[in-house]
Amino acid sequence: MEVFLLFVLIVALLLIGVPIAVALGLSSTLFLLIFSETSLAAVAQSFFQGMAGHYTLLAIPFFVLASSFMSTGGVATRIIRFSIACVGHLRGGLAIAGVFACMLFAALSGSSPATVVAIGSIVIGAMVKAGYTKDFAAGVICNAGTLGILIPPSIVMVVYASATDVSVGRMFLAGVIPGILAGVMLMATIYVMARVKNLPAGEWQGWGEVGASFRDAVWGLLLIVIIMVGIYGIPGITGAIFTPTEAAAVAAVYAFVVATFIYRDMGPLATPAGQPNRSLFRHPWVLVTGFFHADTRRTLFEAGKLTVMLMFIIVNALILKHVLTDEQVPQHIANALLTAGLGPIAFLIVVNVILLIGGQFMEPSGLIVIVAPLVFPIAIQLGIDPIHLGIIMVVNMEIGMITPPVGLNLFVTSGVASMPMMAVVRAALPFLGVLFVFLILVTYIPILSTWLPTELMGPEIITR
Amino acid sequence: MQDRYWRRTRLGRLIDGFEENAMAVLLGLMTLITFVNVVRRYLFNASLIWGLEVVLVLFAWLVLLGVSYGVKVTMHLGVDAVTNLLPSGPKRALAVLSGLLCILYAFLLMKGAWDYWAPFASLDVTSGRWFPTGFTPTRTRAFMETDQVPMPEFLQFLSGLINDGDRYGKLPDVVPYAMLPVGVALLLFRFIQATVRIVRGRTDTLIASHEAEEALDELYQTQDGAHRGRV
Numbered sequence: 001m002e003v004f005l006l007f008v009l010i011v012a013l014l015l016i017g018v019p020i021a022v023a024l025g026l027s028s029t030l031f032l033l034i035f036s037e038t039s040l041a042a043v044a045q046s047f048f049q050g051m052a053g054h055y056t057l058l059a060i061p062f063f064v065l066a067s068s069f070m071s072t073g074g075v076a077t078r079i080i081r082f083s084i085a086c087v088g089h090l091r092g093g094l095a096i097a098g099v100f101a102c103m104l105f106a107a108l109s110g111s112s113p114a115t116v117v118a119i120g121s122i123v124i125g126a127m128v129k130a131g132y133t134k135d136f137a138a139g140v141i142c143n144a145g146t147l148g149i150l151i152p153p154s155i156v157m158v159v160y161a162s163a164t165d166v167s168v169g170r171m172f173l174a175g176v177i178p179g180i181l182a183g184v185m186l187m188a189t190i191y192v193m194a195r196v197k198n199l200p201a202g203e204w205q206g207w208g209e210v211g212a213s214f215r216d217a218v219w220g221l222l223l224i225v226i227i228m229v230g231i232y233g234i235p236g237i238t239g240a241i242f243t244p245t246e247a248a249a250v251a252a253v254y255a256f257v258v259a260t261f262i263y264r265d266m267g268p269l270a271t272p273a274g275q276p277n278r279s280l281f282r283h284p285w286v287l288v289t290g291f292f293h294a295d296t297r298r299t300l301f302e303a304g305k306l307t308v309m310l311m312f313i314i315v316n317a318l319i320l321k322h323v324l325t326d327e328q329v330p331q332h333i334a335n336a337l338l339t340a341g342l343g344p345i346a347f348l349i350v351v352n353v354i355l356l357i358g359g360q361f362m363e364p365s366g367l368i369v370i371v372a373p374l375v376f377p378i379a380i381q382l383g384i385d386p387i388h389l390g391i392i393m394v395v396n397m398e399i400g401m402i403t404p405p406v407g408l409n410l411f412v413t414s415g416v417a418s419m420p421m422m423a424v425v426r427a428a429l430p431f432l433g434v435l436f437v438f439l440i441l442v443t444y445i446p447i448l449s450t451w452l453p454t455e456l457m458g459p460e461i462i463t464r
Numbered sequence: 465m466q467d468r469y470w471r472r473t474r475l476g477r478l479i480d481g482f483e484e485n486a487m488a489v490l491l492g493l494m495t496l497i498t499f500v501n502v503v504r505r506y507l508f509n510a511s512l513i514w515g516l517e518v519v520l521v522l523f524a525w526l527v528l529l530g531v532s533y534g535v536k537v538t539m540h541l542g543v544d545a546v547t548n549l550l551p552s553g554p555k556r557a558l559a560v561l562s563g564l565l566c567i568l569y570a571f572l573l574m575k576g577a578w579d580y581w582a583p584f585a586s587l588d589v590t591s592g593r594w595f596p597t598g599f600t601p602t603r604t605r606a607f608m609e610t611d612q613v614p615m616p617e618f619l620q621f622l623s624g625l626i627n628d629g630d631r632y633g634k635l636p637d638v639v640p641y642a643m644l645p646v647g648v649a650l651l652l653f654r655f656i657q658a659t660v661r662i663v664r665g666r667t668d669t670l671i672a673s674h675e676a677e678e679a680l681d682e683l684y685q686t687q688d689g690a691h692r693g694r695v
Contacts, residue, residue: 017547018562019540019671021531026569033572033594040576041589047573048580048644051524055516058523061491062498121683242502249498297488304487308530309539315527361543411673415680 003329006031010320014361024366025316028323036326043319050315055245056162060310062248063153065303066223067109069255072299074265075220076118079104082213087187088202092194094130095140096187098123102144103183104217107224108255109148110155112401113412116145120416131200134417139427142413143435144186146398149364151179153227153248156397159314159365160390163321163372168244169231170460173453174387178395181448182438189434219258227251232456256296261287266295310365317369324373334378344382348443351375351389352396359400360407368393384446387460391449395442399435402428483533490526494519514612521613521640528647535566535654535670542671552668559668563659566670570652577648584608584638586626609634 006027013023032038051057083097083104090096101119109115120141127137149156152172161168193199230247233239242250260267264277268286271277280286290296324330337347354375358367372393379389401409404425414424442448454460501515534540547555575596579589583605590596606626613635623631626638661667 013562013565014543015546016558016562017542017544017669017671018565019542021540022566022569023542025573026565029569029572039579039593040572041579042576044573044576044580044644044648047577048524048528048641051527052520052640055520058494058520061523061526062495065491065495117680117683241506246498246502249495250502252495253499291492297485300488300491301484304491304526304530305534305539307491308487308527308534309541311527312531312534312540363541412680416683 002031002035003324003327006323011361020363020366021312021316024313024320024370028316028320031323046319046322047315050318051311054162056158056168057311057314059158059168059245059248060155061303061307062245062252063110063155063158064306064310065252065300066248066255067111067114068299068303068306069252069259069266070108070220070223071114071118072259072266072295074259074263075108075217076101076105076122078213078217078220078263079108080119080122082210082217084202085205085209085213089204090191090194091201092190092199093202094123094127095132095136095190095194095199098127098137098140099144099183099186099190102141103147103151103179104221106148106151106179107153108220110153110158112146112148112398112409115148116141116409116412117416120145120413124417130202134419135423135427136199138413138417138419138424139429139431140186140190141416142402142409142424142428143431144183145409145413146401146435147179147182150175150182150391150394150398152176153224153244153251154394155310156364156368156394157390158244159368160372160393163369164376164386164390166386166390167457167460169240170387170453170457171390172228172231172244173456174391174449175394177448177452178391178438178442181441182395182435185434185438186431189431193430219262223251223255223258226254235456256299259299260290260293260296266299267293270295310363313363313366314369317366320370321373324370330374330377333374334381337378338381344384345444347378347382348384348392351379351392352439352443355393355396356400356403359397360403364397364400364408367397385450385460387453388446388449392439392443395435395439399432399439402432402435483529487526487530487533490522490529494522494526497522514610514614517610517612521610524640525643525647528643529650532647532650532654535651535658538658538667538670539672540670542669542673544669544671544673547669556662556665556668559662559670560659562670563655563662566655567652567659570648570655574645574648574652577645581638581641581645584636584641606636606638608637610637610640 009027009030010023013027014020018026029040029043032043033040080097080101083101084094087093087096087100098119101123102115105115105119109118124134124137124141128134148154152175154172154175157171157175158168160166161171227247230242230250231240231244233241259265261269261280264270267290269278269280269283342350354371355367358371376386376389380386401407404410410421410424410428413419413428414421417424419427497512497515497519501511505511547558550558572594575590578596582589583602586604586606587602588599589602591598591600604626607630609632611634615632615635619635619639620631622636622638623629627636658667658670662670
C-alpha cells in the first residue's frame with residue numbers, strides 16, 4: 001500500500017515538471033524517512049556509491065565518450081557513403097541505405113537519438129532530393145534510429161546488466177542477431193513498399209566504389225571490432241582481452257585517435273570544409289597538442305555532460321531500487337502473480353505493457369534500473385532466461401521511443417526533419433508495425449537472443 | 465527554447481570555464497588511467513594497483529560536480545508534455561512548486577552528505593532526523609583509509625589536523641568523500657538560483673525534454689534558419 005503511494009508520488013512529481021532524477025530521489029527519500037529506519041546519511045552514501053561502487057556502470061562514460069568522438073561529423077558521412085555504395089542501386093535504395101547506415105552507426109554509438117541526429121541530418125535531406133516524400137524519409141530514419149540501443153555496444157544494456165548482475169558481454173552478444181533481424185525486416189519492408197510504389201533507385205557505382213568507400217569508412221567500423229574482439233577474444237586463438245568497461249575505455253581512446261589523427265575531422269589537423277587536411281608527418285608535435293586542443297576538450301566536456309545527465313537519473317533510480325528491495329516488493333508481486341496462475345506468456349505481455357507505458361515518461365536507462373529488479377526475480381521463477389528478458393526489455397524501450405505521444409525519437413526526428421510531431425507520428429506508423437511484429441518474434445522465440453551468447457560463451461549458470 | 469542558458473558576467477564565464485574544464489579533465493583522466501592500465505597489463509604484465517579505485521572516485525567526482533552545472537544550464541531531463549498544455553500562469557506556478565521540491569530534495573541530501581562525510585573528517589554529525597537541529601558528538605572515522613591509493617606528501621598535513629598526528633599510509637577516505645558535501649551544496653545553491661529565476665519570470669522550466677535537445681539546436685544553427693520547426 002505504502003509502495004503504491006510511492007509510485008503515485010513519483011508520477012505526480014514527474015507530471016508537474018520535476019526533473020526525473022529528483023522525482024525518483026525525493027520520493028524514495030521521503031518514503032525511507034517516513035516508513036523506515038534509514039538515515040539521510042545512508043541515502044547520501046548510496047548516492048556516492050552509485051558511481052564509486054559500480055564497476056559495470058563505469059562503462060557508460062567511456063561508451064558515451066567513444067560515441068562523441070565518433071559523432072564528430074565525418075564518420076557518419078563515410079558510413080552513409082559506404083551504405084549507398086552497397087545497396088543504393090536497389091529500388092528504394094537510398095532508404096535501405098539509410099537503415100543500413102543506422103545499423104552501422106548504432107554499432108559505434110550506444111544511443112538512439114544520437115543515431116537519428118547523425119544519420120538523419122544527412123540522409124533525410126538526400127532522400128527528399130532524390131524524390132522520396134519527406135514523410136517516408138522521416139519515418140524510415142525515426143524507426144531505424146532506434147536500433148542504436150539494440151545493436152551493441154548499448155548503454156541501456158550496460159544498465160540492465162548492472163541492475164540484474166548478468167554479464168555485459170552476454171547482453172551485447174545477445175543483441176547482435178535481433179539487431180540484424182530488425183534491420184533486415186525494416187529493409188525488406190522498404191523494398192516491398194518501393195516495388196509497389198515504384199520509388200526511385202540509385203545507380204550501381206561498381207565494386208570499385210564499394211571498396212573505396214569501405215577503405216574510407218573502415219577506421220570507424222574497426223571500433224566495433226575492437227570492442228567485440230576485446231570482450232570475447234578471437235574464438236580458438238585468444239580468450240577475452242578486456243572487461244567490457246576496459247573495452248569501452250580502449251574504444252574511447254581509439255575513437256579519439258581516429259577522429260583527431262586519421263580522419264582529422266576535429267583537433268589541430270582539421271581544416272575548414274573543402275580544404276585538404278593537414279598532414280600528421282609535417283606537424284608531428286600535434287601528437288602532444290592534440291590532447292589539449294579545444295575540440296578534444298569540448299568533446300570530453302560534452303560526453304561528461306551526457307554522462308552526468310544519465311548518472312543523475314541512474315543513482316536516484318538506485319535509491320528507489322533499494323526501497324523496493326527492502327520492502328520485498330518484487331517478491332510480493334511475484335507471489336501475487338504466481339497465485340493468480342500467470343504463465344510466462346501472460347507475464348511477458350504484462351512486462352511489454354509496463355515498459356511501453358513507462359517509456360513514455362522516462363529516460364530508458366532510468367526506467368530499466370527501476371523495472372528490471374521488479375520483474376527479474378519473477379522472470380527467473382517463471383523460468384525465463386535473464387538474457388532473453390534483457391533483450392525483450394531493450395526492444396520494448398526501442399518501441400517506446402517511437403510510440404506517440406512522447407517517444408524520444410519522434411521528438412528528435414521532428415527536429416532533424418523540421419516536421420511537426422504529428423506528421424512524424426503518422427510517418428513512423430507503418431514501420432512501427434514492423435517493429436511490433438519484431439517485438440513479438442523476440443518475445444516468444446527466446447533462441448534468437450540466447451543462441452549466440454550460449455554458442456560463444458557456453459551455457460549460463462542461473463541461480464534462483 | 466527561449467530559456468537556453470547564456471553567460472552574463474565575467475565571473476559567470478570564469479566559473480563556467482572552471483566547471484567545464486573540470487568535467488573534461490576528470491573524464492579525460494578516467495579514460496587515460498583505464499587505458500594505460502590495460503596497456504601496462506598486456507605489455508609489461510604490471511598495473512597501477514590504485515588505478516581502478518582512483519577511476520571510480522573520479523567518476524563519482526565527475527557526476528557530483530556535474531549535477532549542479534546541469535541545473536545551471538537546464539539540462540536535466542523531465543516530462544514537459546503535461547505542463548506545456550497549460551496556460552502560462554499555472555505553468556509558472558507548477559514550475560515554482562517543482563523548484564521548491566528540488567530545493568527540499570537537495571536540502572535533505574545536503575544533511576545526509578554532511579552526516580556521512582563529517583565523521584571521516586573528525587567532525588560532528590547533525591542531530592535530527594529530517595532537519596539538522598544541532599550537532600551530536602560523534603566518534604571519529606578519520607583513521608579510515610582507501611584500499612590502495614598512495615598518500616601524496618602534500619596532503620600529509622591532514623594527519624596532524626584530524627588524525628591526532630598519526631601519519632597516513634594510504635589516502636584517507638575523507639578526501640574522496642569530500643566531493644559529496646561540496647557537490648550537493650552546489651546543487652542546493654543552483655536549485656535555489658533556478659527557482660529564483662522562475663519566480664522572477666526569467667525562465668519557466670527546470671527541465672529539458674530530451675537528451676538530444678542541444679544536438680538539435682546545433683543542427684539548426686548550421687542549417688539555414690528559413691524552415692526550422694521551432695526556435
